[in-house]
Amino acid sequence: MPPPGARPDEVPPFIVRISPAPDSTVVDFDGALEIRFSEPVRIPNGLAREMFVTPMETYEAQTGFSDLRLRPEDGWRDSVAYCFTIPTDGINDLLRNEMEEPVEFCFFTGADIPHTSVEGEVIDALTGQPLEGARVIFWAGPDSIPYGAISDSTGRFAARGLPPGEYEAFGFVDRNRNLIPDRVLESYDSTSVTASPEAPTELRFVVVAPDTTPPLLARALVVGSETVQLEFDDYLLNPQPEAPGIAIRDSATNATLEIIATLIGSADEVTFLSDSAALADSVAAADSAAVADSAAVGDSAAAEAPSPDSAGAAASDSVAEEDPVLPSRFITVRLGAALDSGTYRVSVTGVVNVRRLTGGGDTSFVAEPEPPSDDSAAVADSVAAADSAAVADSTAAEGDSVTVQQDPVPPAPDSLDIPGVPSDTTGAPPDTVEVPPDTVGVPPDTVGVPPDTVGVPPDTVGVPPDTVGVPPDTVAAPPDTARRRA
Structure with missing residues (x-):
């Protein structure tokens, strides 16, 4: 083994x-x-x-x-x-x-142990997310020893044992692994800090890629009859230190358009105060209508209505879960009136990017008439009318067919006295009659009984419901009509 x-x-x-x-x-x-x-x-x-x-x-x-x-x-x-x-x-x-x-x-390596602590976090400025593995260094002067720390998975760092004093602190992403910040290539943020044994110091680094040029207006885009979106080549601070100067003029008349509001962010991300107020009014109206309906139902609806405390808690939760305000390359402009067709010139001054550089620019855009949109309400009404008409027709047809089926059908005569026709051919199908139907004096369409129903034997009375569409007064045609037809 x-x-x-x-x-x-x-x-x-x-x-x-x-x-x-x-x-x-x-x-x-x-x-x-x-x-x-x-x-x-x-x-x-x-x-x-x-x-x-x-x-x-x-x-x-x-x-x-x-x-x-x-x-x-x-x-x-x-x-x-x-x-x-x-x-x-x-x-x-x-x-x-x-x-x-x-x-x-x-x-x-000394008798006096410095009991200082500098803690904090490193955040990506563009995403608002913590950075893992970011380095933080502290410099007290040109000839001093650099101290440092490194961030964990939550973006937190802690530097212990710094000699008390003033430091210039840098938080950066060490892409080239040389342990020092490269301000030309690497994202970084810097601040001044005092290391003191009396209390720990808290820092927050919001790192962003290096940039040496001011923000420049790249283009303007019409995103609504009263809304224009401005796009820049850099990310802008949100909010801006001061409101930037924005002017939009009609190139044909040189008239300046009225601007009622501006917000940092693309048009699909921002909500103007007027829009939120209108939304609040509509929600309040819907809620009041729902409350009125529930009041009409009775006490059971009142028992299910949320209490004010629960509504306040839900509101606070929604506020607490709002997304953080992030930099953006867009400014959305709301105008006081709808744009007419034509060319417009927009100028911007005093915008600040995330590197605190101020810029602006100007550009042109064209407003075109909006294509006619389908009247969805009319289409819905027409569809509803068509559906209701179809339902009414089907209902009427079903009712008529039921009524016809319920009427008694007189039995056909056992024999027909047709001159000139041998007795052995009596009751034969109409296509065996020697005289063609078109030679009859009375046109076939005026005869109450169609030609193919003449001489129907008694066993053929049970015709399917779809063929019993002949009015009752013509079904029971007397035999003399058959003689006149012959």
Whole structure:
């Protein structure tokens, strides 16, 4: 029998020892930071570049069978708090089981431990969503050591151990991984902050792509008889610091059109105050009508009516769930009157983009007459009339057919006394009569009984209902009409 084997290793590696110990103080430290793992691991060559260390310096990394050693190229500084974040990407055991969670720790090289804390979040300015993996650095001056932090999956960051003082803080997306913000290529935001041990400091970075040109009006588009949408080449602050100057003139008469409202955002995203008021009135009217109808129903409807408290709670919930106000490349303009056909010139000044640059521009647009729209109400009325007429006709037809079926049908005579016709041909179908129907003196259409019904045997009285459409007075034609016809 072969020897029993063991189950495959599915346990990821983890750190079992760190020296110097986390949150410890080591004065005049001159060794290497040692990190030992629970088993032999594979450590990528670029780990020192992937991990986050503050102060932000260049570190040398030496890897062993199951350990990692780190040392700054310029040596450890005195009275500095060193913080490390060991990532999970790239560190795995021999069976490629990766570390599950990153490891963060700090130690100090001085007797006085700075108990400062700067926390905050990094947000994308265009989407309003938190940014994961964004870097935050703090500079106290040209010759100072840069400190930093990195944001988690919720966009939050925390920087500990900053020496008390004034800093210039940058939040940025480090695309080229050089640990410093590149204001020409990378999205960033900056602010000034004071690190103090008395209370934690809260920051909020709203990063946006770099831009050195002011916003420019690109085009104007008619989106309604009284609405014009202006599109710019940059995202604009929302709201604007000051109301921009917008003028729309008729190119033929040079008359300036009246503008009653402007809003940041495309026409399908904004709602003007007048529109919302009209909507509120219509909703209130519908609600009052519904209340009146429910009042007519009785107490059961009153029991189901929502209470004012529940209505207020629903309103507050709807307000709380409103989308955040985001920058936009559009300004929607509402005019005081409908546009006539023709060409118009629009000029804009004083618009500010997300980089706080002021611009504007001018352009032309053409208003064309709206094509005639189908009168949906008339179409609906005609369809309804057609349907009602069809229903009435079908009802009448059904009623007539029922009435005819209920009338007694006189039996046909057993024999017909037709001169010149042998007795053995009596009761034969009309097509065997020697005299053609067209030779009869009386036209066939004036005879109450059609030619093909002459001489119908008694067993043929049960004609299907659809053929019993002959008026009752003509069904029971006396035999003498048959003789006159013959």
